[in-house]
Amino acid sequence: MMKRSMKGGVYLEESKVESTIEDLPVPQRLVIPLKQHKGPPCKSLLKKGKGVKIGDEIGKSEDEFSAPIYATVSGKVAGLPKRFPDIRGGIAPAVEIESDGKEEWSVSSSPQEPLQQSPEALLKAIQQMGLVDFGIDAIPLSAKLGLAQSKRVSAVIINGVDLEPGVAVRYKLVTEKKQELINGIKLIKKILNVNTAYLAIEVKNTTAQEQLPGLVSGVAELAVLESKFPQGIDIFLVKAITGKEAPSPNGVPEDVGVCVLGADTVIALWDALKEMKPVIDQVITVYGAVNKPKNLRVRIGTPLKDVLSHCGVNGNIAKVIVGGPMMGLAQYSLEIPVTKEITAIYVQRHSDLATISDQKCINCGWCVKVCPMGLLPNVIASFCQVDMFEEAESYNLSYCIECGCCAYVCPAKIPLVHWIKYGKSQIKREEQ
C-alpha cells in the first residue's frame, strides 16, 4: 500500500502505548466543566444538593456554537464552583458531582436506526447529544458539520492518525471498534452527502492494515500515512491525501472542500446516535513518566489525580501535560478533570524537562527543514527577540501553527515557539 506523507515534521522516539483500552473505575467525585468545547460556556441547570442521573442535562447554551453538557455519573451535586481552573489556564464554571455508585441512567436506551434518518434530523440529534470533535479545539460537531455542509465539501477524511507522538487513542480505536467506525463513516457520508471518504491510519498500525481493508471497502478508501509529527493535524492530512492546501493563515480543510473528523469522534457519534445516549466517557492515553502507560476509557469529569494514581506515579513529577509532549498544555493542578478536549496525559519527571539556552542561532537550518508550514522559524524568532514584529510578520509569523517541530530540533535550544507566541501576542496588542 502506498505510504503518504507530509513535508517537514519530526520523528520522535516516543513509542506507541500498545495496551488494550481498559475501563478506569469511576471515582467518588467528578468535576464536569461547563465549557468543554470551543465557543461560549454552558449555563448550569442545577442547584447544589440536587440528585442527578447519568444523561441528565446539566449545562445548556442558547448559542449555536456550543454543545450541551450531560451528567456522566449518578449521584448528587456537591458543588457549583464558578471559577474552576480550565486546561488552557483560564477559568470556567463547573459542576461537582458526588457519585452514589449506582450508575443509573435518566434515559432508557432506545435503539434507533440512524442510517434511516434524514441529514437534518441527524444534525439536530448531534447538537442535542453534545458531541464535539475530540481534541484540544473541541469544535461542536454540529457546527463543524454545518460548516462542511455550507461549504459543500466533496470529501471526508476520517482521521485515525493520533496527533501527538506516542498517543494511541485512534490507533487502538480503529481496530477495537471497527463496526462502530464503519457505521459512523456511513453516517457522516450521509449527513454531508459525499461519496468520497478516506480512512487515514498510521503506517505503524499494522493491525489496522491487516484487518481493515476488507471491511472498509465500499465505505472508505484506506490511506496509510507515515508515523511522524504533526501528520495528524487536519491540514497536513488533507495535503498528504488529496494534495490540496488549506489557505494560510488559519485555513480550515473545509475551505478546500474536505471535512476532517477524528476516528474517535466518528465512533462516539455512532455510539451516541444509535441509542440516543449522550457521550459520557472517552478514551485517553496516559504515558510518559508513569509506571504503567495505559490506554484508558475514562468517565468525563474524572480528575487527573485519579487517572494518574491508577497508572502509578512515583513521587517527583515535574510536569503534567494534557495533549502530548509537543503541543500539549502543561497543567498546574491535578483537580482538573478529563474533558472532551483531552486525548492524552503526558507526565514528565524533572530529568525529562526540555531546557532552553541563551546560545546563539548557528544558522544550521534544521528548523527550516522540519517546519511543516514552510516558514523560516530562525528568522521569525530572531525578529521577535528584538521586537521587530512587522518584519516577523513579513516572514509570515501568523502562518505558524505552533507545532513545536522547530524548537524540538533546535541544537542551540532556542525556545522558538516561545518567541513566536510572544510575537503574535504583541502584534495582537498593537492592533487593539
Place this chain on the structure above:
Amino acid sequence: MKEEGFIVSVGPHVQGKESITSIMLGFIIALIPAVIAGIYYFKMKAIEVILISVISAVIIEAGLQKIMKREVTVLTDYHAILTGLIFGLILPANIPWWAVVVGVFVGLLVGKHVFGGLGSNPFNPALVGWASLKLGYMSHMDISGSILGVVKLEGVGALAEDYSYFSEGYGIESWSSLGGKIKLLIHTLLGWKPLPGEELVGCVGQICALAIIIGAVYLFWKRYISWHIPVGFLGAVLIFSILFYKGEKEFLYPYILVQLLGGGTLLAAFFIATDPITTPVTGVGMLVFGAMAGMITMIGRLWGSWIDPIWFAILVMNGFTPLIDRIIKPRPFGRVKSSA
C-alpha cells in the same frame, strides 16, 4: 503524589538530543579517518601540524573569550577544536609551526570573534586563517607538488606521463580497460604515494579521499549534513571538468578522478562547505551555494593562477550566504496569491 509545584510552560515539552556540542563533536569524530590518513602519509609532520593547530586554537579561543568578556565555552561547544582541526587538515604538512599559530589566531579573531563569536561569524574561521597565510606567507603554503599541481602546471600531457610513471609503481598497465580504471580509482581513493626519491608534498588532510568519504558517511548517517551542498558542489566540479576538458579522450577519466578526488575537493564538499554557520538555511539555497562554490573553484582551477582556489571559492560564497537566504525562501504552506 504531591499536589503542588508543577511546572507550566509552553510546548514543545520534549527536545531532540542534538545540540551544538554534539554537532561539533560529530564533525570532529568524522574527521578522525582523515587525521589517521594524514598521519599515515606524513608521519610526525602531520601530528605536529594538527596538534599545534588544535592546541593553539583552544588556547587562543579561551584567551579571546576572556578578553572580549564572553562566556568561555571553548571546552563546552568544541567549535574551536573543530576549527583548529579543520585548519590543520588544510595546511601543507611542511608548514612551520609559527605560521600555524598565526593562522589560527587570525582565523579566530577576524573570522569569529570580531563578529560576535559562534553563530555570528559570516566566514568560516578556518578558511579566514588559511587565506591570511596564503596572502601573507605564500611560500609556506606551496602545494604545487600535489597531483592537482601536476595537472595544473604541466597540462594533461604531463598528467599522462606522470600517470604512466605512477602506473609502473602500482602495476596499472592500461587504464582504458575496466580493470585498469578500477585500479586507478582505488589508488586515487587511497592516495598516491610519493615518487621514488621525492618527498611527499601536499595538505595533511587531503591526501586520502577514502578517509574523507568514510567521515562523510558518518555525517550523513547522523544527519549532520544534508545532501544539498555536497551534490551541488561535486556536481558543479564534475560538469565543469567534463565540459571544459581539452585533452585526449583516454585521459578524461583520470582527469575527472583528479578533479573530484584530488586536492581539497572532498574535504570542501563534505566538511567545509557544509559548515552550518556560514551556509544558507534552505535546501535550495544550499544547492545553489554548493553549485556556485564548485563553479568558482573550477573557474579558478581552469583559468586562474592558483593551483587550488577551492577555499577562496567557499569564502566568497560565505559572503553570498545572507543574499541567498534573502532571495531563496521556502514556499509557505497554503499561501494564497492575493489579487492586490
